[in-house]
Amino acid sequence: MIDPEISAGHSQEVRRGSVVVASLLMLRTPGYGYGLLESLAAADLPVDANTLYPLLRRLEKQGLLVSEWNTDEARPRKFYRTSPDGEQLARTLLDEWTTVARHLQTIDTEKGRS
Structure with missing residues (x-):
């Protein structure tokens, strides 16, 4: 039987x-970081906030996301949306x-399952 820790580590790499x-x-529908964390978790793709927020900043810097601040609420929130370049990259990926x-x-079919 495969060690659950080993299996979890490899699964994490794939995810x-x-x-x-x-x-x-x-x-593609504008959202903010915390909402995206929840949406990813609901889609069974949980990600740690310490991973997601730097990723959002990097994607924004690369021009794949655009952002704007919503100051209508008591606490300002930064909303992100996918840019046209980001949409093209998403499709490619x-x-x-x-x-x-x-x-x-x-490969699985040709080599047969063990």
């Missing part, structure tokens, strides 16, 4: 690659993810 594309896809998944399924 880590999905956070960028999931964030870009979800932020999702296509790549789908292609890799298809290739893995082919």
Whole structure:
């Protein structure tokens, strides 16, 4: 039986690659960081806040997200939305993810399941 810690570590590696594309896809509808954390968790792609917030800043700096402050509420919130370049990257990454998944399924089928 596989050690659960080993399995969890490898699962985390697979999921880590999905956070960028999931964030870009979800932020096609404007949202703020905490809301995105909740949405990702609800989609069974939980991510730590200490991972997500730096990622959002990096994607913004790369021009893949745009942001604006909502100061209408008592506490200002920074809302993010996917830019046109971010939309294009999300589509590219999702296509790549789908292609890799298809290739893995082919390998699994050809080599048989043990």
